[in-house]
Amino acid sequence: MKSLRILVVVPCYNEQSSVAAVVEDIRRVKIRTGLPVDTLVVNDCSTDNTLAVVRTLDCLHLDLPVNLGIGGCMQAGYKYAYRKGYDMAVQIDGDGQHPADGLPKLLEPLFDDRADVVIGSRFLERKGFQSSFARRVGIRYFRWLNQLLIHKTVHDSTSGFRAFNRKTLEIVNRYYPDEYPEPEAIVQFGLHKLRLLEVPVTMEERQGGASSITFIRSIYYLFKVTLGTLFVYVRLRKQSL
Template sequence: MTPQSRILVIVPCYNEQGAIANVVHELMAVRDREGYKLDILVVNDCSTDNSLSIIRSLPCSYLNLPVNLGIGGAMHSGYRYAYQNGYDIAVQMDGDGQHPANELPTVLQPIFQQEADVSIGSRFISREGFQSSFSRRLGIQYFRWLNQLLIGETVHDSTSGFRAFNRRTIEIVNRYYPDEYPEPESIVQFGLQGLRIREVPVRMRNRAEGVSSINTSRALYYMLKVSLGIVFMYFRLNNKRHR
């Protein structure tokens, strides 16, 4: 992999009319500055605001999902697009403005240097920039412990949606990617399938648009549901490996 590899940045979008244009324009500026062979795909997850009309006016490709699939379904659609169109690298960046495009070279570096199959931008290594809410940080620490228990991997920011995958990983997520809250579950998926996971420190911003689907009142429900998903995935993939 090199900076001249074909890169697809996948931006899931649900009701982010105030942020999505700036996200795309920031990515274009980084592409031009770095000289990347980079395309942008916005996946509109059945937004009910003005997001779709804004996306249509932007200089990028887009998928307009006919029903709301959630973040997992939206990203799976994007990864299948990346696989079918022969991209070498796929990057996930949120459409709400939390992930600065200027941090993209940092996230891509382990992929370019062939040090990782999965590169994750983490806000908890250098601990600079936006650090998320207290309840969410507790949940992230819990998932770090669960990952260590199940696959022996220490991932400080397992809910980060700022990620880069190489072609080997794209082929895997083309076949299957977790639904609803895929980021913590996919860490176990990647670990059990022998992928090299690397975290890199990035600065994140508070979201510019929209509201998180994970709030304090839903935190316990979220942790329980994702924990069950992680455990089920662990046993399903372990059974496949030992057949």
Template structure:
């Protein structure tokens, strides 16, 4: 399905935040600098996922919109809250940028360009197409390659950085995730969801940094558990949606 180019789009940057007091102010400031540099119609929505540090106090002092969730929903729930806000408030594009500073704002245009030109429904910023910048740990790369093969087996699409949280959705995709979005490890699980809905998934090369604050929820001791749990999540999404595929259009 072809999608027309988007003229002068309304863009919402959704920034999930859980205990990111050390990085969140810099993340918002850098996005605002890119907004001014490229004269974008862009808003920033920080979704505070019930942080236990001083993140919310920092967020209140920033030049951005915010949601302060009363309970911790995890990354999937926090992102769906942001996507629901984007869909219900008429934004043309929603972009996820993590609150830990891994996603440099000056790479944002690489994510937006193919979306604005109508070349994809889901645009994913990939660390591995040009292999520049921070490449993640060797153990994580093993897991990412495993998920690439699993997703290809299920939907016949090779996504090289399926765990990337640097991604953009258009209105067609927002309509889908407004209804359902995987809750705990949404990045690799949602690839199957998008494939079953026949969305056009486009990867673009981006440079990422090491996290600038906060602590990853996935450490070496939890890596095997993570891979098993995400595998079950991917299979659950596949089974749940395989017989319910519909052609959603605006």
């Protein structure tokens, strides 16, 4: 394990109140477990003091000149991981929802070569924060859509708490969905025949920032993500022909 290089990518947009605690939690887990991880905070052109806070932290950081959204923000982090030769990458959101204590559980299937993509799921053991009712309905819908398109069951397709091996990093370095990457990327992974595995994790309510998904926007979200997912499906199917 010591020869491995793992990058934890922390996407941030207006997370001045939570990002320091997130980076510190990752550091504590690294010390306690001996995991060979580095932390990269990607500031997605925040309008608050996130960048100033990040510059005081003991971590790597990227400062995007324009706001790219979560998909572009994460691809910037994955490109960094791939080009710097990291073997694995993990997404831990800067809002405090993803507990760093879950890192060993998320990485173990990659260490054992049982998966290419590991997703931390809130719904396998149903502990901790379970998300809003509207979002849970959406997650059930995406579960059905994934079964229809790629014949895989993913219980928590909107979870951003996920880990990639080097093979997956090579794929997302070339292309990664922009606006709503979590559910759309599931189809991308399925069409590339990647091995997907979910592990149970306990998530927290966000500690800072504001969610981009509200009840009023949930129907629009379902419609937009469905179109995006179908676009990814058609685009990648054409490439494989």
